[in-house]
Amino acid sequence: MNYEALLHEHTLKATPQRLGILSLMHTNGHISIDELFEQIKKQFHSISLATLYKNINAMSETALITEVKIPNMKSKYEIAKERHAHLLCDKCGEFKDISLDIDKLIRLTEAKSKYKLNDTSLIFSGLCEKCK
């Protein structure tokens, strides 16, 4: 994936720090601020937490990344992608995407509610295949 172009599309400069953040976000799938800071320090010894926050905020505001708020847990961040839901294993902490027919769910809920819906936040929690 070309993160440099991605940043430019979102009117942000492609700094080495940002490329590192996006790369870690991609390989981890979902990552918290703390985890990100621990990992990025290995590449950028002197990176500051302030820089990390500024970048997370800049990339969230331009919708390049998305914050995922999870019940009873710190937020995780992911590179923005098409609509999807999340699965959380309460035992081992595995957190991953799952694709559902969210459009259908939205249509159903619109019919029931009279709302015009455009977004969802869906998190399922339980036990993963290994832990159950």
Add this chain to the structure above:
Amino acid sequence: MNYEALLHEHTLKATPQRLGILSLMHTNGHISIDELFEQIKKQFHSISLATLYKNINAMSETALITEVKIPNMKSKYEIAKERHAHLLCDKCGEFKDISLDIDKLIRLTEAKSKYKLNDTSLIFSGLCEKCK
């Protein structure tokens, strides 16, 4: 609703402050810490924010109340009840319950994922009937 009994069932003492918190939570449906503090101060002039937090934590830990984490917003709290989803109006901020067939959604997602699921957090956002 008998909040005194409800507290006792959760091994918590029924103090006037707690009864006030639960009453406000019930009449508001969903309420943030700030809103709660503003409102409860009217009844308990000298209540402290520390007491509010301690009680919110105690009641969350015993699952008497539930924290609802909402994208791009402060958390709201509600008295725990059967499974349901939430609707948020991005324009006027209306936030309310909606009952969907969540069991069905869970069964569907279990089939797809191999997870054994027991809980969900589902928030739909868009425009309410008046705002759309």
Add this chain to the structure above:
DNA sequence: CTGAGTGCAAACGTTTTGCACTTGC
């Protein structure tokens, strides 16, 4: 070359803690 981004230290708002006092049971 210039505005955007970085890193540091200080500031800020939110939540938690310690402690003496009070109260529910």
Add this chain to the structure above:
DNA sequence: GCAAGTGCAAAACGTTTGCACTCAG
């Protein structure tokens, strides 16, 4: 009566800001 709860002030925590310096475009 005693453990649990309250309220205060202080501390801890996560996040943001201001500023001088650096760098991407």
